[in-house]
Amino acid sequence: MMSASTSAAATADAAVFDATAAGVASPRDTIVDAVREALVDAFGEKFRDSRPLVTSATKPEFGDYQCNAAMALAKPLKCKPRDVASSLAEKLGPRLSAICEAPEIAGPGFINLRLRDGFVAAKVKSMVGDGERLGVPRVTNPERVVVDFSSPNIAKEMHVGHLRSTIIGDTICRVLEFRGHDVVRLNHVGDWGTQFGMLISHLKEVAPEAIEDGAEDKFNVGDLVTFYKEAKARFDEDDGFKEIARAEVVKLQAGDAESKRAWGVLCEASRRGFQDIYSLLGVELEERGESFYNVMLPDVVSDLESEGLLEESDGAKVVYLEGFESRDGTSQPLLVKKSDGGFMYSTTDLAAIRHRVTTERADRVLYVVDVGQGSHFAQVFQVARRAGFAPEGVQLQHVPFGLVQGEDGKKFKTRAGETVKLSDLLMEAVRIAGESIRKRREEEGGEGYQADEVELERVSKVVGIGAVKYADLSMNRESNYRFSYAKMLSLQGNTAPYMLYAFARVQGIKKKATEGLGDLSGTEISMGTPEEAALARMLLRLPEVLEDLEVDLFPHRLCDYMFELSSQFNRFYENCPVNTGETEEFKGSRTAFCSGTADVIERGLGLLGMGTLDRL
Template identity: 55%
Template sequence: MAQLHERLQAAMGSAFGGSYASSDPMLAVATKREFGDFQCNAALALAKPLGMKPRDAAAKLVEALEVSDLCEAPEVAGPGFLNLRLRNALLEQQLAVMAADASGRCAVPRAAEPLRTVVDYSSPNIAKEMHVGHLRSTIIGDTLARLLELRGHPVVRLNHVGDWGTQFGMLITHLRQTAPEVASGAAEAELSDLVAFYKAAKARFDAEEDFAAASRREVVALQSGDEASLAAWRSLCATSEAAFSKVYSALRVDERLVTRGESFYNPRLPSVLEDLEAGGLLQESDGARCVFLEGYTNRDGEPLPVIVQKSDGGFMYSTTDLAAIRQRVADEEARRVLYVTDAGQALHFQQVFEIARRAGFAPDSVSLEHVPFGLVQGEDGKKFKTRSGETVKLADLLDEALRRARADARLEAEGREEGEEFVARVAAAVGIGAVKYADLAMNRQSNYRFSFDKMLSLTGNTAPYMLYAYARVRGIQRRAAAAASLDAPAADSAAGFVLREPAEVNLARQLLRLGQVVSDVERDLLPSKLCEYIFELAGDFNRFYEAHLPSSPPAPALLRPLNAAPRRALLALCELTAAVLALNLRILGIEPLERI
């Protein structure tokens, strides 16, 4: 694409004058396969300043364009589009480059300017169970972190948990009165027990004045560093984090996710206020200290304040997030910070980012980006809840996915006998992969309806379909190697790629789109584009497979050892398809299975 970009700019300068040599050729990947590989739309934009009809401008551009070594003859289409189709010889060369990449990256290019990036995702609350609402943040953030690393960006994965505030004063006070052995750390508690304790503590806080006063005193003690209070708090955090780790392990979340709670930023909050004050940003409103930003009003049209310190001296989420931005820029040296949270927090982050800019916490060279996502709904389109009306626990949802995948393993129906380890691994990859893929395949900004039946289906854009596609390619390779009495197919890849038929060319073109798709996701932060890509790749591979499946004999042509050279070229396409599918599944946090 870079070569075409340069050639088009040179042609524009030659055709329309030197002043146009630096114009944007408006080169893009073709929207439809029948249009070729790329489309140049520059003629439509240049026609008016040139005083020409778009098709005439396109024809003149073609006359000056020299791409015969790269493309077939350019075609002028529609009102003045320029369609460009790469030559098969160039496709074969590029496939060889992908296949020769021993790093497993499939020649995905590294970013020209690596940016140290912080990805803030998951963010559950201590003493509360992770629920289905945490699913999207966790897997979207994990996928984006993997993809950014593939592009060569150093990534810091941060789990900003809620581990500070009034709720801990309530919980510790209640535990000391009802379960002192848990409060002291002498006895371990399950997270579900802590949830029950928290509900009881909240009810008492709202109903008992003496208990509420004691809870507030406990908060002061905790914030002052009282060792007994801190010990109880640490015990609560440890119990919660152990439960979170089990969920992360089931989801195959990268182990480098660092937990950094609100408590980490607590000592930094006073200096945030000092800097806001020094910058002339703070104003007092009803005893609270606030920042007022232009353009933000309430329903009555009155200025909408961003409260950074309440009238009682307590701090807000906005204060913690400002401290976090300053720490991430100054200490982590981040050049890009992503916040993967639900769309309902959009206003909060808009305001926090603007305050951070004005206060000098984040210069313009640092990109602060909210990565919003929609809601997970039930199949009825309403809020996803249990039959009793409670929020669905994430651990329960994953357990159900494993149960269903195991029951749907089809091993018994196919007459296969497999060991427990194999069955458990397949069930985990298919079940958990189905949950993750169904989420990631949706545009993250949209709500989506959760359906086990749809996500576990073997047809359509689902994880089981993709896993079976990968296993099918690997099975072909194993059978081909055995039938031909050859070494592993990877050793034959050096024989090179030879594209003869349309199905082979279409598969090749899809394989070569990988780098551009990864670059697009890096820019747009939409993992769904990866899912669309490999779904289309699996379809192209199936058509390629069918094109080499003669009616007689029943064995596919690419498995027959009658002509070694064509067979090696076909197997090279299989090998590269398997590598690209595996790479993308790993980016999505799904384990590729050699067989199912």
């Protein structure tokens, strides 16, 4: 443990650093800029536009940040890595002296950088006094970002893949919004296609009353799924019905009023089912389904034609692609118009890209869709680029995620082998959460305990829904993931209940400590113990975690960070008494640590679309 005088020195230092701490750049950004300058200084102008890699150190003995530029440059500069590192460090040291200790060269040529305690203390001080933003700067050049997510299909049940898309997409939107971007949340609902022929024909026969004016609420999604199966069975088995269904598609496309009304009934019924799920999840997004783009499809095809990209193949219109050959070497073109004149899923996506770029003025378009559609998006993006629908400056990005599997690693099904209804799945999590909370409270409350049913229901919902979200978000989204109520609702490990509990605890400590202290902004931070120094550094990482998330769109980074933060908080709390009389001198500073931690966890959970609780 360091002596009190060291901590006093750090506090005094903090005053000196106030000006720097108020700056918006994260320490990492400052370091990256300094490394670039140092590279130019040491090795010439050609490094002016370089973006040197600076990462968080993997172990405390490596300092706070590591830079591997010297190793990357040794070969092109024809020097030994350690020599490059020492020339670089020499130029870097003075540039960073306000925020870092002297650089150290380690191993084959890493440059290790350690933030000065005074700087860290000043940064934490300004973070605690920073209200909502917690030291996270808004981007200086906000982008307009269209996020296409959730996107279930009409007349079909929303499935676990759509659930993942909804949860991941919502978090991505929240993070981008918090960073200051202008986000458009779009639900690209599958509301068009030849399947509507059989659905409408079937509807007209079995429930003609549903199509009458004002009868739109005759169906719910539960009915619709059975309904879909029945229509499909008839379509597959009955040639007469198949003919009727085909004719119905033509009528619908021609805009026949009755067909359109039937279509609207089906859409409305599905929409109600989807909305139930969105309400449970607390997710908001704008529906702009496939049908929205119908009017644009003929133009898409004729513009592909005038760009010289369109070719005929057996009466159909296709675009030949670069880099999409099947194994035998034959090219796999993208079909945009069938020989019967019908358009495709990809044609709609081409129209949507153009609309998002031209009308929505998007700088970045994200598609949170399962990994299975990877080649669909690669193809569509390629054609959109070549046709000039999306200039190079606009980023088109598929944000893939893996499958949801059952606990046994097999397909996710109910015991009876049916696909799981999402509302059942979510309510089951809420039920299990409620049961275990009730049980624990009964044990703790002893005899005469009376549950507050209303509060219990609210708490169970926060925990249950939070658990489903957190379990999904804490995984690398690209992996498949095994859905397990037991795991996601466990109090142990990186789970929602653990984080919610951690928050409630820190919040409780903070509340107790703040009584009589009042406003914490302006509190000088002292870091007399290694635990305080480590917690302070952990708190400062929030802006960098969000910056990284904004680039690679991996929400598990935030979950990992919050989990590490709460472990670090536990170490701090074990060693640094906050609410005992013996440490009056540090009370303000330590309370500020509690406050910073509570606020970061609360903000983090909020970005993951989760609520918090003061007590579980």
